[in-house]
Every structure is written in structure tokens, then in C-alpha cells.
Amino acid sequence: xxxxxxxxxxxxxxxxxxxxxxxxxxxxxxxxxxxxxxxxxxxxxxxxxxxxxxxxxxxxxxxxxxxxxxxxxxxxxxxxxxxxxxxxxxxxxxxxxxxxxxxxxxxxxxxxxxxxxxxxxxxx
Numbered sequence: 001x002x003x004x005x006x007x008x009x010x011x012x013x014x015x016x017x018x019x020x021x022x023x024x025x026x027x028x029x030x031x032x033x034x035x036x037x038x039x040x041x042x043x044x045x046x047x048x049x050x051x052x053x054x055x056x057x058x059x060x061x062x063x064x065x066x067x068x069x070x071x072x073x074x075x076x077x078x079x080x081x082x083x084x085x086x087x088x089x090x091x092x093x094x095x096x097x098x099x100x101x102x103x104x105x106x107x108x109x110x111x112x113x114x115x116x117x118x119x120x121x122x123x124x
Contacts, residue, residue, distance in 0.1 A: 010047075013037060013039055013043060013047055014047045014050065014051060016036075016037045016039075017033055017037055017044065017047050017048065017051060017057075018051065018056060018057070018066070018070070020032075020033050020036050020037060021033070021057055021064050021065060021066055022066045022070065024065075026063070027060045027061055027062070027063025027064055027065050028063045028064055028065075029062055029063045029064075030044055030045055030048060030063075030064070032063075033048065033064070048064060052064070055067055055069040056069055056070050057070070
């Protein structure tokens, strides 16, 4: 018997608001957020207060912008992806030279290192 999962409507609305705010180069007013997200002003405001309280957005003038916390999450993710990219590029260079590197380590999703060759074998 398999479980059925459903999308959480309230979370979807909050994520839509984060996308709207994060995509704008200027502060976004609540009315514009509500219009773009296709939700009521009241629902937009409830989500905004929650996101602001959690530190993901902040009020600037009469609108809202993404916070340093949100920027920090993005920066950490980009840093992680750049490290993985460099590790993979280094391994490609080793392989192109016809060498074999048994100790090529690549960080997995939870911060442990995995041997690249073992990962390839698991995915075959």
C-alpha cells in the first residue's frame, strides 16, 4: 500500500511570495505581491508577517525585500555547488590523462564525502 502525498497550499503561497520578492530588484508592496501570487491581500499579509518573523524577508520602505538570511542560504548553496563542480572537473582531468583516482571524494547531500567511483557504480 503506497502513501499519497498532497501539496500544502499554505506553503505553496509562502514560496510564491518568496519567489516574487526574490525576483524583484526593488522592494515589492503587499498589494503587488497579492496580485502576482493570485491571493487576497489578507492572505498575502499573513504570509508576509510569517516570513518576516522567520527572517526570510524584511520591510524596506513601503515594500518587502529578501533578507540576508535568504541571501546566505543561496550563497551557501552556490558555494556547495561550486565545490562539487571543481571536484568533478578535477576528476575529469585525471581520467582524461588516463589515470585512475580511487580517492576522489565528493560531498554528498548531508556533508559526508563519498567516493566518486562508488557513486558511479551505484548509479549503474
